[in-house]
Amino acid sequence: MARILLVEDDPTIGKVLETSLASSGNQTTWVTYGREALDQAAAGPIDLVLLDLGLPDMDGVDVCRRLRAEQPGCVIVMLTARQEEMDVVVGLEAGADDYLTKPIRLGELLARVRAHLRRGGANTVPSGVMTFGALTVDTGSRRVLVGGREVPLRAKEFDLLARLAAEPGVALSRATLMADVWDDHWMGSTKTLDVHVAALRRKLEQAAGPVTAPLPRIVTLRGFGYRLEETPATG
Structure with a gap:
């Protein structure tokens, strides 16, 4: 069971994503504020974070950077309405592994989550x-x-x-x-x-x-x- 942290302040989107992730067998924690996300990251290991960049209390890119420092091994996927290339690049350079732009297609999001969770590293690289x-x-x-x-x-x-x-x-x-x-x-x-x-x-x-x-x-x-x-x- 994967441990997923969902950081999304929109109650409609948050509820749909929480329900869908949980029904896929994931242990999902939904928070709406950046500070809550950082508290969750400090409390224990997380496998994957779905992080909305448009949060009410903190800049999402700063939250991403601090989540990466606290949880260096977790996967961070940004959820953003900012479709400008520079905004995406800034988020990825802050520590995100991937991004999805809003409006989010639920099927694509779930497929992307499964893809990230089942990857343990490059499988074509010899040991040595x-x-x-x-x-x-x-x-x-x-x-x-x-x-x-x-x-x-x-x-x-x-x-x-x-x-x-x-x-x-x-x-x-x-x-x-x-x-x-x-x-x-x-x-x-x-x-x-x-x-x-x-x-x-x-x-x-x-x-x-x-x-x-x-x-x-x-x-x-x-x-x-x-x-x-x-x-x-x-x-």
Whole structure:
């Protein structure tokens, strides 16, 4: 039984979602305020959060950021009426794993929840240690090192990097990455993939600092997907 926290201040939407999630066999707690959500997160482990960004007492993005800090292993799905791309990106960078825009289609939401809950990580990544210049990806311990220093990554960031590292130099389509890292029956936008790639690039580059060994690059293949490219040594 999954532990789901629903944060939604609209009583009509909240009641429908609470009933539907509970009838699917989930242990669902419904709150209407950001402060209540943070209290729930501090009280015990949560598997998944459905978070409305338009809350009456706190900014939803700030709630998302604090939920991520309190519950680093849970899945956070934003529910937002803000359809501008920048608003979505800000929410994803604050720690959300996915988003749905309102008006919400109940069937899509339930399918997305099931997809997130049944994913335990990329299932096509071999166990072991992969090293590319300054970068080391250890799938057994789920650690990433750059120049010997550990880089803290969120769960999906690690899964995505591990999937790319499993086939260095190979062009992986957006569909392949979404299927292997998120779910093989993914529905909806893949914008979350782009945001996770951007976060990975930023964290790896920041960690590299003065490292002299080459650091591989995540290359964007426009209209197709991404590739982990091993940067050749210089000199």
